[in-house]
Amino acid sequence: MHTNERDTCRPNSRTFSRKKKNVVECDSCGLYGMCQVAGLDEPVPDLIDEIVGRREEVGISQNVITAGTPFGEIYAVKSGSFKTYVTLANGEQQIIDFYFPGELMGLEALSERNYPHSVEALEASTVCRLNFAKLDLLGERLGEFQQQLIQALSRRTRQDQWVPLLMGAQNAEQRTATFLLSLSDRFAEHGLPSQRFKLPMSRHDIANYLGLAVETVSRMFQRFQSMDLLEVHGRHVELRDMEALRVMSGLNNTNAT
Amino acid sequence: MHTNERDTCRPNSRTFSRKKKNVVECDSCGLYGMCQVAGLDEPVPDLIDEIVGRREEVGISQNVITAGTPFGEIYAVKSGSFKTYVTLANGEQQIIDFYFPGELMGLEALSERNYPHSVEALEASTVCRLNFAKLDLLGERLGEFQQQLIQALSRRTRQDQWVPLLMGAQNAEQRTATFLLSLSDRFAEHGLPSQRFKLPMSRHDIANYLGLAVETVSRMFQRFQSMDLLEVHGRHVELRDMEALRVMSGLNNTNAT
DNA sequence: CTACATCCTTGATGTGCATCAATTGGATCA
DNA sequence: TGATCCAATTGATGCACATCAAGGATGTAG
Numbered sequence: 077m078h079t080n081e082r083d084t085c086r087p088n089s090r091t092f093s094r095k096k097k098n099v100v101e102c103d104s105c106g107l108y109g110m111c112q113v114a115g116l117d118e119p120v121p122d123l124i125d126e127i128v129g130r131r132e133e134v135g136i137s138q139n140v141i142t143a144g145t146p147f148g149e150i151y152a153v154k155s156g157s158f159k160t161y162v163t164l165a166n167g168e169q170q171i172i173d174f175y176f177p178g179e180l181m182g183l184e185a186l187s188e189r190n191y192p193h194s195v196e197a198l199e200a201s202t203v204c205r206l207n208f209a210k211l212d213l214l215g216e217r218l219g220e221f222q223q224q225l226i227q228a229l230s231r232r233t234r235q236d237q238w239v240p241l242l243m244g245a246q247n248a249e250q251r252t253a254t255f256l257l258s259l260s261d262r263f264a265e266h267g268l269p270s271q272r273f274k275l276p277m278s279r280h281d282i283a284n285y286l287g288l289a290v291e292t293v294s295r296m297f298q299r300f301q302s303m304d305l306l307e308v309h310g311r312h313v314e315l316r317d318m319e320a321l322r323v324m325s326g327l328n329n330t331n332a333t
Numbered sequence: 334m335h336t337n338e339r340d341t342c343r344p345n346s347r348t349f350s351r352k353k354k355n356v357v358e359c360d361s362c363g364l365y366g367m368c369q370v371a372g373l374d375e376p377v378p379d380l381i382d383e384i385v386g387r388r389e390e391v392g393i394s395q396n397v398i399t400a401g402t403p404f405g406e407i408y409a410v411k412s413g414s415f416k417t418y419v420t421l422a423n424g425e426q427q428i429i430d431f432y433f434p435g436e437l438m439g440l441e442a443l444s445e446r447n448y449p450h451s452v453e454a455l456e457a458s459t460v461c462r463l464n465f466a467k468l469d470l471l472g473e474r475l476g477e478f479q480q481q482l483i484q485a486l487s488r489r490t491r492q493d494q495w496v497p498l499l500m501g502a503q504n505a506e507q508r509t510a511t512f513l514l515s516l517s518d519r520f521a522e523h524g525l526p527s528q529r530f531k532l533p534m535s536r537h538d539i540a541n542y543l544g545l546a547v548e549t550v551s552r553m554f555q556r557f558q559s560m561d562l563l564e565v566h567g568r569h570v571e572l573r574d575m576e577a578l579r580v581m582s583g584l585n586n587t588n589a590t
Numbered sequence: 591c592t593a594c595a596t597c598c599t600t601g602a603t604g605t606g607c608a609t610c611a612a613t614t615g616g617a618t619c620a
Numbered sequence: 621t622g623a624t625c626c627a628a629t630t631g632a633t634g635c636a637c638a639t640c641a642a643g644g645a646t647g648t649a650g
Contacts, residue, residue, distance in 0.1 A: 162498070164583050172497045184494060186487035192494060222479040229486035230443035236493040237441060237449060240429045241419070243500035244544040248637065279598065287501040289638050294599055326421050505607065536628060546608050551629055567616070
């Protein structure tokens with residue numbers, strides 16, 4: 077079921093060939109404001125590197141965070157994608173959320189001692205790491221930094237409001253439509269292609285997240301395709317009629333993330 | 334210190350007869366740290382009152398926040414309860430969350446110009462109001478305040494993680510069990526009775542929130558009762574076997590809010 | 591290239607829950 | 621106290637989606 081985590085981090089983790097990768101530049105990264113505050117524009121070249129570990133590679137299926145381990149840092153996704161999950165009593169995963177370039181992971185651990193869930197790379201990815209233990213190095217700029225943090229947390233809180241919409245009122249068709257739109261919105265927010273993209277997660281993960289069966293997700297994709305709302309080829313998706321999808325989702329357009 | 338409950342805790346500020354009301358004291362309120370920072374323990378008696386409007390009454394079905402209106406303040410629930418919702422394209426409400434004494438409402442608007450959803454009282458309630466426009470009155474203590482705010486946001490973010498668990502993997506039985514447990518936990522967190530309590534929301538609201546039909550919620554309650562897991566009389570609930578409920582919910586016990 | 595493993599799709603069947611319908615119960619107010 | 625109204629329960633039926641089963645597509649290793 078699971079590919080081994082060790083052997084996935086292979087020598088060529090640097091040379092992704094065929095397709096070009098979606099990488100967010102710093103200025104559309106959720107950590108940007110914090111990086112700036114942390115001294116990126118200051119003549120303190122080492123300080124920022126001390127606090128922010130930059131562009132670390134993460135292999136597919138590798139865990140960046142393991143549920144229950146002590147909190148120490150938050151992560152910004154630079155490229156690639158991640159899923160967060162908890163393990164249920166029956167041993168199954170329950171996927172909590174997905175993360176994409178420009179977004180911050182680990183915020184929910186801020187006020188606690190431990191991370192509440194695990195975070196796993198869906199593909200070869202890169203992250204920046206912000207070490208909270210070293211934040212006091214910021215000295216008087218800590219206040220600015222906190223300001224940025226508040227912004228990030230608030231954005232995140234607002235994003236979480238999608239979930240009840242995804243899962244509450246809706247049937248399989250609406251959920252799937254809403255899911256695709258929310259992905260698209262999140263990509264757009266960080267300047268990534270939002271009409272035509274590759275789903276980094278399996279149908280299994282999508283189904284788990286949406287509370288549906290794999291087969292149902294597949295059927296919904298096919299149904300949308302037959303209605304000319306989108307085109308699917310495996311994990312590659314092109315949204316052809318976002319307006320129709322929006323109508324189908326049952327949300328009115330005022331509900332942006 | 335911190336004893337100015339004076340005008341407030343009169344057992345019936347209006348005429349609630351029969352039952353005593355659940356009111357959180359300041360020290361188990363989500364705004365507490367902020368109130369303190371804001372000057373509650375300082376010899377600046379008017380400052381705090383300037384920033385925090387205290388113990389305002391809200392009638393049943395009254396809206397504290399309307400979706401789309403400009404952000405200006407966050408609210409702490411002092412007594413009573415609230416629901417937040419958005420209006421879907423078909424005119425129906427989708428309930429996003431419920432709020433109980435000690436919790437903060439409106440945080441998701443912090444980084445935006447407008448509130449993303451509406452907040453309505455489920456019963457006669459009281460709130461404290463924290464005016465963001467006047468925060469600069471805090472001067473140098475603003476930093477401390479931000480610290481508190483970060484804590485609050487992070488707690489909130491962590492709480493939101495319940496939702497996918499509620500709605501994702503589970504069947505009606507599991508959802509209902511999880512719902513009851515999450516309510517119980519939230520009550521306990523602020524020192525309110527957590528085994529025996531009155532559901533402030535209708536079956537309709539519960540069903541809406543859980544993505545189930547009213548009838549199904551009712552049947553689940555009856556089923557639990559017949560299994561001796563709880564007792565229901567209308568909106569009054571007593572959890573008789575929380576451990577069994579936890580097992581039924583499918584969560585393992587490490588997933589506290 | 592072939593072989594094997596995964597992932598995805600497609601079809602057939604059963605069931606959990608929504609839906610429809612009717613009754614009961616609980617609040618509110620005269 | 622009883623009349624009214626809405627909330628909650630209970631039962632009967634049908635459908636949407638899960639489940640079971642099999643076949644195709646895609647990728648990776650040899």
